[in-house]
Amino acid sequence: MIYGLEPSKAERQALRKELIEYTDDFLEALSDEPAYVAGKYDKTAEDHQFEIDGDIKSFKEMLQLMVNRVDRTGLNPASGGHLGYIPGGGIYTAALGDYIAAVTNRYAGVFFASPGAVRMENALIDWVGKTLGYQEGFGGNLTSGGSLANLIGLFTARIAKGIHSKNVTQAVIYTTTQSHHSIIKALRVIGLEECILRYVDMDDNFRMDASALKYQIESDAKAGLYPFLIIANAGSTDVGAVDPLDAVADVAAEMNLWLHVDAAYGGFFILTTYGKQKLKGIERADSIVLDPHKGLFLPYGSGIIMVKDVHHLLEANSYEAGYMQDTRDWHQEWSPTELSPEMSRNFRGLRMWIPLKLHGVKAFEEALNEKLDLLQYFCFKIKQMGFELGNHPDLTVAIFRFNTGDENRDAFNKKILSQIHDDGRVFISSTEINHEFWLRIAVLSFRTQKKEIKILLGIIKKSLDTFYYSKKHS
Numbered sequence: 001m002i003y004g005l006e007p008s009k010a011e012r013q014a015l016r017k018e019l020i021e022y023t024d025d026f027l028e029a030l031s032d033e034p035a036y037v038a039g040k041y042d043k044t045a046e047d048h049q050f051e052i053d054g055d056i057k058s059f060k061e062m063l064q065l066m067v068n069r070v071d072r073t074g075l076n077p078a079s080g081g082h083l084g085y086i087p088g089g090g091i092y093t094a095a096l097g098d099y100i101a102a103v104t105n106r107y108a109g110v111f112f113a114s115p116g117a118v119r120m121e122n123a124l125i126d127w128v129g130k131t132l133g134y135q136e137g138f139g140g141n142l143t144s145g146g147s148l149a150n151l152i153g154l155f156t157a158r159i160a161k162g163i164h165s166k167n168v169t170q171a172v173i174y175t176t177t178q179s180h181h182s183i184i185k186a187l188r189v190i191g192l193e194e195c196i197l198r199y200v201d202m203d204d205n206f207r208m209d210a211s212a213l214k215y216q217i218e219s220d221a222k223a224g225l226y227p228f229l230i231i232a233n234a235g236s237t238d239v240g241a242v243d244p245l246d247a248v249a250d251v252a253a254e255m256n257l258w259l260h261v262d263a264a265y266g267g268f269f270i271l272t273t274y275g276k277q278k279l280k281g282i283e284r285a286d287s288i289v290l291d292p293h294k295g296l297f298l299p300y301g302s303g304i305i306m307v308k309d310v311h312h313l314l315e316a317n318s319y320e321a322g323y324m325q326d327t328r329d330w331h332q333e334w335s336p337t338e339l340s341p342e343m344s345r346n347f348r349g350l351r352m353w354i355p356l357k358l359h360g361v362k363a364f365e366e367a368l369n370e371k372l373d374l375l376q377y378f379c380f381k382i383k384q385m386g387f388e389l390g391n392h393p394d395l396t397v398a399i400f401r402f403n404t405g406d407e408n409r410d411a412f413n414k415k416i417l418s419q420i421h422d423d424g425r426v427f428i429s430s431t432e433i434n435h436e437f438w439l440r441i442a443v444l445s446f447r448t449q450k451k452e453i454k455i456l457l458g459i460i461k462k463s464l465d466t467f468y469y470s471k472k473h474s
């Protein structure tokens, strides 16, 4: 069947039927499908069907190709068994938002073009800002993810603090080795690679030491350098560490530095009572990054940058162009293009707005509380099995390993990891800290329940019995 570029109503219905069958089958099978399918994945004959060669395919054939060569290969981030990296899951109702946004194709970049779409996105920004504890005058932007949100936040800091080619090599940035690599990437992209980057000491839980931070800033200032930016974590990727935000904000305020908080993973825990305590002080940050595709369980493609004073965001991003003059007099709302480097972009607010309205904020709070409990449960059980934890988890990430007491420790833990990957029902990842290997669990998918945690514990126990205790006693 060859479709014109504008399928008829009947054709749309036929296409949708196949689409719904495919997505329903996907979701119905999800709890029985592996979270990870290990393999080397050399290119097969079937993979050549991805290539654009002028051939026409039926939608059914394409969906079958998806099943065979996408859905059944590698990691399945939609699975509740996804306990690696930073999961999220991808709530179904967000997909409805994406569908509507793509069909209607509203241009949510400028208020003039789509006042309704921009107003909806700004309502989301307003909710996030108030939830974080910002007062009047803040602003923000919905981005494609945390990396881009970090980039915008750090660029805004650069402009606000007057860093330019003449002073860049004297300018000093403070963070910890826990910061996500997107921070370092962003610094390079925005021309701050030549700044002096100080990795501040951390406590035993990988949290920034605020006293060490203050001491370092003072000595740099005395040496004639220009300390201007602190980058703190509210849920580091490696271990989920939350820096002491209030104490760090005190230092930033006293020494007049910009405080950027990367809360891409941890930010939405502020919806919980526990998270509100943990993240106390975040409202004092000049810029904050959050990822709804993590803490609000949206499908990939949703980050947020929030800035305490919207004028800084505006100063860093706003540009004039003759061909945009018709839009100039529309100031009832901020337009996303004024607050971000992006121009044309999808109407990405809808995928967040629909779930928040349809399920209510409480549903997200409850799911996040459940993840906090599951991580505690896992930690309790794994310690009972003789494993050591590398941190006292602040949120829902923990690192752990079995200490064999000899030089085989890392190799042994790698073996456990490959057993988990070969089994595939659940997936965890690993990390390296101070040149040592750690197993790492991140509980954040809204689909993760006790069942998945028990499967993981079962595989680990079996590996321990097979490769450690049975060897020891033989």
Ligand SMILES: Cc1ncc(COP(=O)(O)O)c(C=O)c1O
Pocket: 086, 144, 145, 146, 147, 148, 150, 180, 182, 235, 236, 237, 262, 263, 264, 265, 291, 303
């Ligand atoms: C703390 C933190 N910051 C930034 C990022 C980058 O976000 P994204 O993958 O959405 O670009 C991540 C990703 O896991 C993260 O955990």
